[in-house]
Amino acid sequence: MSAARRLRLVGGGLAVGVLVGVLGIPALIATGRTGLRAVEIAFGVGALAFGVGLLGWSGSVMAGSGVEAMQEHMNTNSDWTEAKSRRAMARVGGFGGGLMVGSSLVEVLALSA
Incomplete structure (x- = not known):
């Protein structure tokens, strides 16, 4: 996979x-939360998604060939591959990072004024 394709993959997420961070915070505020609490929730969800993506990506790298071999041995006819799993986890991690950045931007630009 080329560097441009990898950048597009993570950059899209x-x-x-x-x-979602920029639009989600006003939605959380509309449900009755304070601005600071809305930012805390959005940032926390972003950190969770980033962590899941990072852990999932590294798990795919570590165990991917073993899982593929097991699936072939058991004849599961699954479409799961290490490469697809790594791509999915890169997107999840990119999304989480973006949510953290977006919520931080809203806090700095809109809520601290």
């Missing part, structure tokens, strides 16, 4: 995360 990052962009969606920033958008």
